[in-house]
Amino acid sequence: MTRYLMNLILALIAALTLPVTASAQSARLNLDFPELAAKASETVDVTLDGPMLRLAGKFLSTSDADERAAREVINGLSGIYVRSYEFDHEGEYDKSAADRVKAQLGPTWVNFVKVTSRTRNDGSRVKEDVNIYADTRGDSIVGLLIIASEPKEFTVVNIIGPIDIEKLTRIEGQFGIPHIRSEGKLKHGKDERHD
């Protein structure tokens, strides 16, 4: 009888905790692209799990506006993963990498922004596909995926946790970075990886 009760309690605990764990982990996607990393001339590889994210938060400056804004954005998040690859020549990477990421998305993911190309102010056309997906649970967003494909650049961002999209979008204005390409310092050499 005691054993039966113990088994029942354990089963109940498992039943209660598993969906929470699965829910928390389901927003994290597999972002391993070894074939892209091998070909890329510049690679950005950021993996910040919960503990590292909290550690990073402790080291953010309170006097710097950018870092104060970053502190607000990461509040409540449980992971940020970024992979960005820049290539020397157009068409050097396999565009199916984006499809492999999209294939992992479950029914709770919604593609709420899809940009296929845009025109610069000078009239020149830039081929940049940006797809933004949100993992929605009820009214709240618990995960975000950004896939940006350019002829010579491929970027994937996966953010896990309750995200305030407005706040994230507003941040760039505070950071004052018009476009990632013009901010060469953000890029790292091929051999420099952040793990």
Add this chain to the structure above:
Amino acid sequence: MNFEDDLTRALARKSAPNGFADRVLSRLDAPRHRNFSMLRRIAAAIVLTAALGGLTAHQIVEHRRNEQGERARRQLMTALHIASAKMRVAQRAVVHD
């Protein structure tokens, strides 16, 4: 009778030679002092070594933690820069459309 006389002589109280007690005490006390002093020095050395070792280990751990935290901060800022830049690209396109 002889036995009784022998026993009496054997058990008779005799005074120790002059300076006997001092000689015994000096021999006993001197090494004990040396041993005690040596033990104190060893104990002090152990305590000092442990304290210095602990302090060094703490400094190393703290230094590594700071390095790790600083690296995490830089990675976070890089990640947010990239995410916000891409969001901005999409936002601009949506506004233009």
